[in-house]
Amino acid sequence: MKTPAQKRRDKKKSHIPFRLNLLFFIVFLLFSSLILRLGYLQIIRGDEFQAEVDRTERTTITGSVPRGEIFDANLRRLVGNEARHTITYTRGRNVPASQMAEVAYDLADYISMPSVPFFAVDSGSDLSRRDLQDYFIATNQDVIRGRMSDEEMTMDGSDAYQSMLDYVSDEELEELTERELEAAAIFKKMNAAYALSTVNVKNEDVTxxxxxxxxxxxDNLPGVGTGTDWVRMYPEGDMLSSILGTVSTEDRGVPADRLRTYLAQGYSRNDRVGLSQIERQYESVLRGSKSRLDTETNSRGDIINQIELYSGEKGDNLILTIDIGFQEQVEQIAIDSLAQRQGLNNSIYIVAMDPRNGDVLALTGKEIRDGEVRDNALGTINQNFTMGSSVKGATIIASYMEDVLNSSNNTIVDTPIRIRGSSPIRSVFNRGSGRIPMNDITALERSSNVYMAKLAMRMGGVYDYTPGEALPINGGEVLATQRKYFNQFGLGVPTGIDLPSESTGYQGPGTGAGEALFFSFGQYDTYTTMQLAQYVSTIANGGTRLAPRLVSEIRDTDSSNGQVGALKTEIEPKILNHVNASEEAMSRVQQGFYQAVNGSQGTARTIFSGTPYVVAGKTGTAETFYWDDDLGRNTVSVTNLTFVGYAPYDNPEIAVAVVVPNLPNENRTNQENQRAARRVFDAYFGAGEFEGSASYNEAEDISDLEESAEEIQGEEE
Known part of the structure; x- marks a missing residue:
């Protein structure tokens, strides 16, 4: 029998093996679970996880296509596309800068790239300091991070990158090899690409x-490809360059102020878009349909395959209303006129329109800058001038419409007007104190300032006044009334031309009686040459204001030969309003315009004598001030000369407006406004020096015009 002490020793011995057994058992269970879990992951779900590793993603990306081209009325190319070989790079999803830098370095072994660094030349370098810093950081990230402090390493975004830039020295940049410089130039282009977008690495001089x-x-250059790129070319050189507009470069891409709009329309950030004028106005037509590529990327974001879903379609073509042949003649007329310039005059503006449909037949602005004649056709819609008497036709019709002028009260005495607080008002032909009665027609023929001023008085309720005293009219109300009617002719409001921006002129701030009187004969508000052309076209066609139209048709491209194809859209003439004047009122002004050119006292009779066609028109002379851009203010007093007219008188098909600004006041013999207008009409009808080169309806000929002119002049006599 065991003693109690023996029992205690036996119990102690059996307790220790039990704990070890328990520990071994637990370890066994853990290892068994781990083995089972590993078996489950490898055997049961192995294929699933392998697929996750090998997973690819498909995305559709778009590619650029050639823009539509721009042609004149006779299908002569004004803006075209030049095809070029290009080397492209498509950036994958989440591709880091270091990986792009590696590709750029490899690509530099196969192509030559302009790569003059900033430190090698004073100006005109291909690579700026920042360009080289970006490449250096991309290829030496560990080195740069090793130079940064712990605090700088915790920075985010642009702050962190700016800190990295600070640790790249110019000495290190100057040690870059020639190949590294070429790689930096390539990297600069690649780095402009957004994820899954394509950029041109090199599209000039690609061999x-x-x-x-x-x-x-x-296979060794992931993302790199070859293809064809298109750049704008201009067969007619500088002609209409300011009207045709510009296209952004790939580097600039979509303008920041319209980025959201373009992105919503399916553009990429680096797409080339129209920046100004016709290129911008018709961007949706010219852009075309972008190509679509089914793009497959792996889990790292590398592009591993691309399949073309849609090759894209070139943009549609624009057909202008302008004939290049006539446009060239008008441009030469403007250049010839500038050769006769005087004083501060350094520009001229001309617009020719078809009053029947609003077609712009020709427009030009020429100005002298840095001693050279430069194109400024855009100045016809954004340069404002005081036009003088050429707007008097609107004053006459406004007076009829306001019921202060009719056939029974149209005789007014021309004599100098003197009212308190205003400069005297005189007509050029009556500088003294003479008293010359005249009606509305003769007032236009002789260009009476007094007649127009007294009509303005009538609008204010005054039919008679006391010389030397204040005029009891509300000048602000009279100005508002006059402007309301002038607006109906396109003076002081947008013309509706199919361009994205135009000036509406400058409205004088005064409200006095004097301002209202001077407004009546074109000595207050300012207008553009295009507004002047729309105004005279409205008179020529009997009162219908048509929007000036630069584009008449949209056509596709013939796939068989690349030339202009079938008509897709015809741009219809756009009627803006009808002047609500009586037929009599319109007829009286037309007769007055006829007399101004053909009457015995007409202000334009000398220059237009002997034409085989009949012109009606109105001259204008405005005293104003020269605006000095450098000083930012008006300086010396100058004179603007203007002319408006149309022909043939009995069936107008061309209306012309000419503005010659900033001539000296002391020389009143200059008639370049009329001379230039006469030559434009001659060029259009193939008369005088332009005989045989008519731009008008070819169903007519010069003999028909001469017969018509003789009939009209016979009726007037």
């Missing part, structure tokens, strides 16, 4: 050898 070398090594 066939470079294309061949890259094509042979595409």
């Amino acid at each position: 066939h050898e470079e294309i061949a070398r890259i094509s042979e090594n595409l």
Whole structure:
């Protein structure tokens, strides 16, 4: 029998093996669970996880296509596309800068790239300091991070990158090899690409050898490809350049102020878009339909395959209303006129329109800058001038419409007007104190300032006044009334031309009686040459204001020969309003315009004598001030000469407006406004020096015009 002490020793011995057994058992269970879990992951779900590793993602990305081209009325190309070989790079999803830098370095072995660094030349370098810093950081990230402090390493975003830039020295940049400089130039282009977008790495002077070398090594150059790019070319040089507009470069891409709008329309940030004028106005037509590529990327974001879903379609073509031949003649007329310039005059603006449909037949602005004649056709819609007496036709019609002028009270005595607080008002032909009675027609023929001013008085309720005393009219109300009627002719309001921006002129701030009187004969508000052309076209066609039209048709491209194809859209003439004047009122102004050119006392009779066609029109002389851009203020007093007219008088098909600004006041013999207008009409009808080069309806000929002119002049006599 065991003693109690023996029992205690036996119990102690059996307790220790039990704990170890328990520990071994627990370890066994843990290892068993781990083995089972590993077996489950490898055997049961192995394929699933392998698929996750090998997972690819498909995305559709778009590619650029050639823009539509722009042609004149006779299908002569004004803006075209020049095809070029290009080397492209499509950036994958989440591709880091270091990986792009590696590709750029490899690509530099196959192509030559302009790569003059900033430190090698004073100006005109291909690579700025920032360009080289970006490349250096991309290829030396560990080195740069090793130079940064712990605090700088915790920075985010642009602050962190700016800190990295600070640790790249110019000495290190100057040690870059020639190949590294070329790689930096390539990297600069690549780095402009957003995820899953394509940029042109090189699209100028790409040789066939470079294309061949890259094509042979595409497997080693992820994202790199070859193709065809298109750049704008201008067969007619500088002609209408300011009206045709510009297209952004790939580097600039979509303008920041319209980024959201363009992105919502399916553009990429680096797409080339129209920036100004016709290129911008018709962007939706010219852009075309972008190509679509089914793009496959792996889990790292590398592009591993691309399949073309849609090759894209070139943009549609625009057909202008302008004939290049006539446009060239009008431009030469403007250049010839500038050769006769005097004083501060350094520009001339001309617009020719078809009053029947609003077609712009020609427009030009020429100005002298830095001693050279430069194109400024855009000045016809955004340069404002005091136009003088050429707007008097609107004053006459406004007076009829306001019921202050009719056939029974249209005789007014022209004699100088003197009212308190205003400069005297005189007509050029009556500088003294003579008293010359005239009606509305003779007032236009001889260009009476007094007649117009007294009509403005009538609008204010005053039919008689006491010389030397204040005029008891509300000048602000009279100005508002006059402007209301002038607006109906396009003076002081948008013309509706198919361009994205135009000036509406400048409205004088005064409200006095004097301002209202001077407004009546064109000595207050300012207008553009295009507004002047719309105004005279409205008179020529009997009161219908048509929007000036630069584009008449939209056509596609013939796929068989690349030339202009079938008509897709015809741009219809756009009627803005009808002037609600009586037929008599419109006829009286038309007769007045006829007399101004053909009457024995007409202000334009000398220049237009002997034409084989009949012109009706109105001259204008405005005293104003020269605006000095450098000083930012008006300086010396100058004179603007203007002319508006249309022909043939009995069936108008061309209306012309000419503005010659900033001539000296002391020389009143300059008639370049009329002379230029006469030559424009001659060019259009193929008369005088332009005989045999008519731009008018070819169903007529010059003998028909001469017969018509003789009949009209016989009726007037």
